[in-house]
């Protein structure tokens with residue numbers, strides 16, 4: 604059987620699921636309690652909900668979503684600043700689709716578009732540069748949202764715009780870095796976790812080595828792929844480590860992720876960005892957890908190019924997105940879940956994003 608066939612083979616999945624349940628029962632017996640693992644990737648959250656893995660293992664372990672959805676972790680103040688930018692005359696906001704419906708404190712990009720603002724969904728930042736070049740009388744501001752995975756595309760667009768002299772292109776930089784957020788979770792004395800499923804896509808860029816600091820916290824962690832069989836396999840590795848009393852960073856996605864990551868992408872990122880403190884929804888400021896543009900590219904920084912009036916930001920009353928992103932609550936703990944908040948009327952970003960925990964639970968795990 605070819606590797607890709609094995610990844611999707613139902614019989615392999617059944618055997619793996621049986622093995623995982625058996626191991627989980629042994630670990631629970633030994634510890635005298637259920638386990639809690641956290642997945643730190645919105646695509647994992649969706650795959651776990653869609654495949655039923657969460658309910659399959661619920662007797663032994665809880666799979667909790669962490670800060671793995673890029674739209675969801677974007678701080679409310681940043682959302683408000685993006686909406687404020689959309690209101691400026693002559694500004695065209697370029698973005699990926701999910702950002703458009705995220706509610707800010709006073710509006711959303713979707714609402715501003717209905718009121719006449721120009722908000723365009725681009726498939727890539729490169730497309731936004733091309734569009735800017737063809738429309739020199741407009742100022743195109745691309746929203747740089749996402750983790751280490753999307754930042755290289757934005758970096759390339761900036762390098763391209765600088766090289767071609769596309770002066771009406773800029774980026775509102777709100778990129779986030781995953782390892783500092785993991786450290787923030789591990790430093791939280793209230794956090795009770797037994798292991799981490801690490802994000803496959805981000806790891807292709809930063810490599811497994813970037814997580815080695817987790818071993819100092821004695822926290823087992825495994826980089827996982829996205830097929831249900833790959834996720835089960837990563838959970839199996841976590842359970843085997845717990846049984847053997849080991850706490851290592853392992854790679855269960857080795858056919859895609861290398862120890863050292865993608866050095867070309869890393870070089871590109873360091874040429875365009877500098878690491879900086881960043882604000883995350885729910886966490887507040889996490890030191891050295893984001894990017895800012897290097898000084899030589901400051902002219903392409905939308906936050907510097909435009910005077911963005913200050914607005915008072917507030918998270919939607921009752922919305923528990925911040926606590927969900929920290930793994931302290933699940934979507935079903937939010938009193939608004941599936942009542943005041945649902946996909947057609949999202950109150951917080953976790954219900955908007957296609958990688959949000961609330962959207963995943965609503966779609967696949969809602970008891971009707």
Ligand code: SF4
Nearest residue numbers: 923924937944951961
């Ligand atoms: Fe926020 Fe809605 Fe999720 Fe509640 S259900 S945490 S209001 S997004």
